[in-house]
Amino acid sequence: MYQVIVHFSYQNFEQDPVTLIGQILNQWLYNGQVIGREMPITFHQNGFQASVCTPEQESLLPDNNSEEVNEALLQAVENGVNFTGFEIVGRDYQGEETSHNKQPKFQILYTTHLDTCSPLYDGEQFAPIPLYRLKDQALSEALLEWQQNWQACDLLQMKGSVLEESALMQISDNRSELAISGLDLCKQVEEKTQIPTFYYLYRLGTDELEEHNRKCPSCNGEWKLASPLHEIFHFKCDHCRLISNLSWELL
Known part of the structure; x- marks a missing residue:
């Protein structure tokens, strides 16, 4: 597992940005891209940040998105909130190490x-x-x-x-x-x-x-x-x- 900070920018938003960000986080959760339900959202000078835990370093890359995740991202963009990227804080040594075997026997x-x-x-x-x-x-x-x-x-x-x-x-x-x-x-x-x-x-x-x-x-x-x-x-x-x-x- 990895501790990750995700970044969101906003401009001229018509809806509460925290609600829109929360919808993205929830879809990541349901798709397995983030782990755990504690995902605090904080405001910083240039936008919002959320702290999440991911199974792998590349978990939040677009290739791993589901249709539901992409829909949440699009809805946020349409209302002025953009997911601009993420940074890996580091590996969580108290968390389980993810399997790298793409074809286990069982x-x-x-x-x-x-x-x-x-x-x-x-x-x-x-x-x-x-x-x-x-x-x-x-x-x-x-x-x-x-x-x-x-x-x-x-x-x-x-x-x-x-x-x-x-x-x-x-x-x-x-x-x-x-x-x-x-x-x-x-x-x-x-x-x-x-x-x-x-x-x-x-x-x-x-x-x-x-x-x-x-x-x-x-x-x-x-x-x-x-x-x-x-x-x-x-x-x-x-x-x-x-x-x-x-x-x-x-x-």
């Missing part, structure tokens, strides 16, 4: 309540893939919405005092509404990219024997890996496109 839909990066991961490097590589902003938005719901459930089951069991079920049961939605998104991503895309099932359990011998919850087939993948995933079903951890309570 992908994983994965997140935690602490993550701000893309929920689509390169399965080989276990690094987030910028969503604008999908070239489908509607799909990117759906993935971000799924991520928000998953993170809300994760936070509830980790730190909440109410709805813990319901939240845990949503992220750990492949028959839950959230999992069904996520599995459908995985299918869409796989169709779009032609890359096998797996859905992550969170797991908690205290019975060690049961944990080590559990079957795929979808097909009841063997899915335990000979050795953990990325020190996180101990189970993987290629047929059902499911991937999971050994219970965190046993690690």
